[in-house]
Amino acid sequence: MKTFKVNVNDKSYVVEVEEVKYGYSFTAAVKPAQVTANIKKVGDSKKKAVGGSFIIKAPLPGLIVEVAVESGKAVKQGEKVLVLEAMKMENAILTPVSGIVDKINVRAGDSVNSNQEMIVITF
Amino acid sequence: MSNDNNNTVGLILDALKFKDQKLNLAGGEAAIEKQHAQGKLMARERVLALVDEGSFEEIDKFVKHRGTYFGLDKKEIPYDAVITGFGTANGQKIAIFSQDFTVQAGSLGEMHAKKIMKLQDLALKYGIPIIGINDSGGARIQEGIDALFGYGGIFLRNTHASGVIPQISVISGPCAGGAVYSPAIMDFIIMVDEISQMFITGPAVVKAVTNEEIDKDGLGGAMIHNSISGVAHFIAKSDEDAMNLTRKILSYIPSNNQYKAEDIAYNAQQQLDERIYSIVPTYPKKAFDVRNIITLVFDAETFLEVQPYFAQNIVIGFARIAGRSVGIIANQPNILAGVLDINASDKSARFIRFCDAFNIPIITFVDTPGFLPGVDQEHGGVIRHGAKLLYAYSEASVPMVSIILRKSYGGAYIAMASQHLGADFVYAWPSAEIAVMGANGAANIIFAKEITNSPNPEETRATKIEEYKNKFSNPYIAAERGYIEGVIDPIDTRKIIIKALSLAEDKVEMRPKKKHGNIPL
Numbered sequence: 001m002k003t004f005k006v007n008v009n010d011k012s013y014v015v016e017v018e019e020v021k022y023g024y025s026f027t028a029a030v031k032p033a034q035v036t037a038n039i040k041k042v043g044d045s046k047k048k049a050v051g052g053s054f055i056i057k058a059p060l061p062g063l064i065v066e067v068a069v070e071s072g073k074a075v076k077q078g079e080k081v082l083v084l085e086a087m088k089m090e091n092a093i094l095t096p097v098s099g100i101v102d103k104i105n106v107r108a109g110d111s112v113n114s115n116q117e118m119i120v121i122t123f
Numbered sequence: 124m125s126n127d128n129n130n131t132v133g134l135i136l137d138a139l140k141f142k143d144q145k146l147n148l149a150g151g152e153a154a155i156e157k158q159h160a161q162g163k164l165m166a167r168e169r170v171l172a173l174v175d176e177g178s179f180e181e182i183d184k185f186v187k188h189r190g191t192y193f194g195l196d197k198k199e200i201p202y203d204a205v206i207t208g209f210g211t212a213n214g215q216k217i218a219i220f221s222q223d224f225t226v227q228a229g230s231l232g233e234m235h236a237k238k239i240m241k242l243q244d245l246a247l248k249y250g251i252p253i254i255g256i257n258d259s260g261g262a263r264i265q266e267g268i269d270a271l272f273g274y275g276g277i278f279l280r281n282t283h284a285s286g287v288i289p290q291i292s293v294i295s296g297p298c299a300g301g302a303v304y305s306p307a308i309m310d311f312i313i314m315v316d317e318i319s320q321m322f323i324t325g326p327a328v329v330k331a332v333t334n335e336e337i338d339k340d341g342l343g344g345a346m347i348h349n350s351i352s353g354v355a356h357f358i359a360k361s362d363e364d365a366m367n368l369t370r371k372i373l374s375y376i377p378s379n380n381q382y383k384a385e386d387i388a389y390n391a392q393q394q395l396d397e398r399i400y401s402i403v404p405t406y407p408k409k410a411f412d413v414r415n416i417i418t419l420v421f422d423a424e425t426f427l428e429v430q431p432y433f434a435q436n437i438v439i440g441f442a443r444i445a446g447r448s449v450g451i452i453a454n455q456p457n458i459l460a461g462v463l464d465i466n467a468s469d470k471s472a473r474f475i476r477f478c479d480a481f482n483i484p485i486i487t488f489v490d491t492p493g494f495l496p497g498v499d500q501e502h503g504g505v506i507r508h509g510a511k512l513l514y515a516y517s518e519a520s521v522p523m524v525s526i527i528l529r530k531s532y533g534g535a536y537i538a539m540a541s542q543h544l545g546a547d548f549v550y551a552w553p554s555a556e557i558a559v560m561g562a563n564g565a566a567n568i569i570f571a572k573e574i575t576n577s578p579n580p581e582e583t584r585a586t587k588i589e590e591y592k593n594k595f596s597n598p599y600i601a602a603e604r605g606y607i608e609g610v611i612d613p614i615d616t617r618k619i620i621i622k623a624l625s626l627a628e629d630k631v632e633m634r635p636k637k638k639h640g641n642i643p644l
Contacts, residue, residue: 059459060459060460060462060495061496061497085408086460087459087460087461087462087492087493087495088407088408088460088492088493088530088561089408089409089410089456089460089461089492090408090409090410091410091459091460092410114497114499
């Protein structure tokens, strides 16, 4: 269970989020208003496609040693997008989809946690 | 014989033929057409695709249900919706049951279950593998708790047969509720892509209870169970593909736990060549695909990967070496650095126990940085899951050969079929690093004082790491202790495995008498 603060029309809501296998169930707990929402996603949590974009997340906690792509450039499925040093290994992270690199959230030298969003690819 | 008698015999035979043909109509033309339109084979077609031509011998074709509630007494349910019998696959005797979805949705009632139970009893008595082809809407609700009696009896027999005869389950349609547990107790599950699903409760119940919206395939389709849940072991493109895969799996395993799988002819000229040197990168932090080593070392085109999409950080599968069937366990540096985690432990431990139960020697390739650290893993019970791997290797009494390719540290060194857990032969390549922990971690602990007191801690740290690496990140200390049998030229790997297996072929392990162990589940 994680707690998030969400601002809607200048009003703050504190929301508790529980991650379940195939979806997120949101239960709002705190004032000023009671909010209940259900947001669903289907499929592999790693391959979370939201409106034609794909988020590459860190599979292991580690250190970014190389970012192999540039923002705005096209990438092909299976291409190396970055190298993550973790568990005594330099792990090549490949993109599972072809598309355009939309966002790069990490730089060489950055430490990342598991599941941290690193690169967004739109397709 | 008189003419009269001939005529009578003729009439009697006609009556038999008529009854038999009526049963062959299965669920009727419309249902058959619907089945085919979905890309599915008929229950009988599946059986015939599985067995050697002309070998199928059906039993209990005339069995009829005894249900009387809800108009069931007026219902014709040919062979009570399941075909049972015997045949051969690659010349090996097998027992088969195949549920017929065109007949009352392949639903399981009392007699349907009794047919399966009888087949299970006979397969166990004869010591032959049993193959179940599942395509059923589930329990026949009209028969009430008689259907539950049926499932229970099947589970009991599945469990009693476990480790005695091989049991393979093919899911060729829906398999929901109680029906899932028979396949789950069996040894291998093959799911046919797009036409099969497995779940305890379907999307409607999931929606009602947890308010999650998901379709059947997203909940329990073939790829979900092959990649995420680890419930299934193989994914087949079609019914035909599933039957071929079943035959292929059967070719590696003996008929029962009293036998060894039969050796087959092999190319005695096959040898490793220089290519073996180019697979493992000299830079120890660089990954590679361990399957490239497997395909070179074992007999050409004999490697059959099991669960290729689940816990890909460990590779398991069957292969042959010098014609002999073996099971392979190999860390996969290409995925998650080849770490051992909860899923990798579960996946490999179960396979080790299968191989051990059926006298299939185990070859292990080691290159792992260790068990995966993290809150998810610890809270998920990596201790009890990882323990399964150690337990399975320690328990195994089949010949075991291990090849340490590169990293082999700490607990993972012990876990990955070390001599200490009972491996017969452990060899290391010169690139192996066998140590209590990685150089960075070890240097930080051993030289903690020197590093902090140094005027230039970073430099001292680097020197000490290098020092530790040179001294301990190699296979020679382990070899000096006799913890490994030797350090070998990689090009000799195939030769050495063949020799080791032939030496340990008739290995006998004495174990204390017990009812059964208590594997940490």
